[in-house]
Amino acid sequence: MGNDFSIIGKPTAMVDAAQKTTGSGKYTDDLSLPGMLVGKILHSPYPHARIKRIDTSRAEKCDGVVAVVVGKDAPNPYGILPVGHDEHALALDKVCYVGDNVACVVAVSEAVAERSLELIDVEYEVLPAYFNPEESMKAQTDLIHDNKPGNLEKDYHHVFGDPDRGFADADHVAEARFVANEVTHAAMEPHSTLASFEVDPHTGKPGRLTVWSSTQVPYYLQHKLSLVLEMPMQQIRVIKPLVGGGFGGKSEVIPLEIIAAVAARKAQAPVKITYTREEVFWAHRGRPRTIIDLKTGAKSDGRITAVNARVVQDGGAYCSYGVVTILYSGALLGALYDIPNIQYDGYRVLTNKPACGAMRGHGTVNVRFAFESQLDELAATIGMDPAEIRQRNLLQPPCITVNGLRVQSYGLPECIERTVERSGWKERKGKLPRGRGLGIACSHYVSGAANSIIRSDMPHSTVNIKIDRDGGVVVYTGASEIGQGSDTMTAQVAAEVLGCSLPRVRVIAADTDLTPIDIGSYSSRVTFMAGNATLRAAGEVKKLIAAAAAKKMGCDVEQLIFRDDAIFKKNGLGSAKSESAQTLRGPDGRGRPSPHGSSSSAHIESASVSGRVEGQILRGSLQQKRKDEGPKEWMTFEEAVVAAIDFHGALTGTGSYAPPLEARGGKHKGAGVGPSPAYSYSAQVAEVSVDEETGEVTVHKVWAAHDCGRALNPVSVEGQIIGSVWMGMGQALTEEMVWKDGMLMNPGLLEYRSPSSVESPEVEPIIVESVDPEGPFGAKECSEGSLAATIPAIANAIYDAVGVRLHESPFTPERVLAALRAKKNAKALNLTEGVDPTSPVRFREHGGALCFKGKGPERHALDPARREARSVPGGAD
């Protein structure tokens, strides 16, 4: 049938869109249970301290307080990675960052809980704290975790090919230090968890636990709850209601999820905990501040000969996803371009700040910023067009990269071509008025990790489908809808395979009692993996229906076509029945409304002629009639389903997906992270203007081409591309977590400066479909890969506009201005002049050009802020 799909590829409103636009959909904090109590958490005011004593007695005596929970109520350690079980729900004997969890009060109301938090007496012994990763690595005493010498969570040293020879062969070598400051997800929904125990009818004691939580990973949550609460997993049910955005911030177990369950057990009542916005910033798990010392060699024809990257990540106080992040940073140097020689040294360092974890574009974003900026620099040195240097370094797939990544579908060449064309790159690059410029950059990302973080042979996704006599298709999937369109994708794939209409499909998702295991919504794995599992489950059911239908219709199963809620004989379509087939398709020939064309009335019409209502009422008599008439040319979906159930008994199917062995990567230490069954590709051009007086950068437009394999739902794919580009722009220009002595200075949505509609540029999404051989209908990732290209595209556009290279993100007015003044040999502005120098010892320990002269910490010789803000004696002013 080629590209003749009836459901996929059409712009489709999400299956839960009405719940969201009417406010009827329930997120975790919208739920309540009879007798529910509220939990509030006491946080540490110190970045690093030993807890000498906790006295909760005064709080416990408070009227309205039901229980106070402390660390010893749940002493088992946990962590998202099996190698990183270093967290406790509540601190046992030590706190490691400002905001670390110390105790939880459970009370009848939020107000009572909040008041009684002040009555908990905690005696701390304050320890020296580490805030800068390069200082932290030198630590000998007062380690953050005793088993991590030098506060080093993990380091990796990889050599692929022969980097020394590669650099010797190079005609040009560029070398620089890049710094990308810390950013966080700031999903609109603050984390929330509701936990409730049922009384066991046999023992009369608290038995099964049900947890509703804003999570991307219900299965991992069930697993960690079982570890900490010492309960068997089958006694724990995790339900994911609607989730108000994740971006990685809910892709691991967040302390409140465990605390709520422990509190519910101790208080013997349902307990809900919802973070305040400030607590969300402390929970964090965002993208770590990353220091990248990067060296790239290239021949005069633009071919890259070698790359050497030394990456230091400021990981915060706990492991979280850290080991994976530092591995991704190195592994994803491969699989975008053909790089023959790579040396990578990665250091994940512990500091006394909230733990960093996975965030959209996990591990790849900051290194990609450095790499694409340096590639632009090399192009300028060589005198080559920046788009062309990228085209000179393309892979020749199918291939296995030097670091063991298997690449099959590869839409990068087309992405570059189409962004160049759409942006008018060739005509306009270098010809815009002063202060305005264009920049290009590329990126890629995995479509799910080929190796699960829990090592086992289990499938990464499993999907069950049940069809009953009413002709309703129910799909059970553990995949977590977090706003990306997971449920809609599942429904579309099932409907496409079964040839039925979308409203017929009901998706039951992310409830560990009902749905089979899916490891969660992270690393852009859902479309590829849960999509493939759905494809296989639907295929199973289709086989059963086809067998019964073929018998009824007196033909072979190969002759059947499932489409538009009916089953046709391949050759029967041309004759008299083609008329009824046309009618079934609805007036627009597609049977589905589309925001890009047909009106909503077409939807109603097509629903009423699809035969659903008629089919149910008249089923009995229709069946009788058919029986009398002998073999049919076509059957409705209901008739075929009824026939199949009569024939086989039950109509269920199951499908699962595990990445193929060939896609699981090499054998070196750390080879498990980076491999994916398929990679998405992205190329972007950004147009910016720079105000040379104020240093302010404005992004006017971004053209973003993204190879998603096949766009199952073009509205969603475009939405994901635009959203990624926009989030990348936030990191490039305004978003930054600013610290002072371990205190977050901007824990609010106004201060964190996520871009509003006024600061957001037009983004033109360009969908490229390379049709992956293993993706469901050829589909791959589309939600993360675009983010990484935006930051360097903007950096390169700034260079095109005003001729300065920015090595530290975000490109705030202070940093742009400092770079502009350094270029002009002008004296650096001291923006902290006149501020009371006695009160803050450090205005900012890192980041920004705001540092007291001689008062701040000594900066690394290659630190971009030091270099860019360098004051030149006898400068222009």
Place this chain on the structure above:
Amino acid sequence: MKKELIELRVNGRPHELAIEPSALLLDVLRQDLQLTGSKRGCDDSSCGACTVLVDGVAMMSCTLLAASCEGQEITTIEGVSEHGSLAAIQKAYGDWGGAQCGYCTPGFIMTVKSLLAENPDPSAADVRAALSSNLCRCTGYSQMYEAIRAAIAAERQGVAIAK
């Protein structure tokens, strides 16, 4: 604090409520009236997820005393659907991808309602300026603009048919 009896009109219906004088409108809507469509995204009116209309004016209910709204007409997202079916703006937000995770969506829709009530034919710049009171982390806003344009067109078509 001792509770006081007040009467709130929400979505055209009167409610007699006993609340603390310090109770915020958002908490009263969500907890006392179970109208959970209005969301809490921050605690200091910086995100707009809690936006409701008070006498037709878009207000952030997270920093508004419920008691101060006595005698005023409050409209929440639950009051936007017309006769049990989606209003044009709600349909358009779904069709054009204006809502992804949906958490900010009720607040945005209330803001758009108030914008269109004041200015039925807003320019692109007007829309941007009006939406800047609300934050979204998923969409990058672009698809919302398309949804708003589509909703205005649909409303206009509806009005034209009615004439």
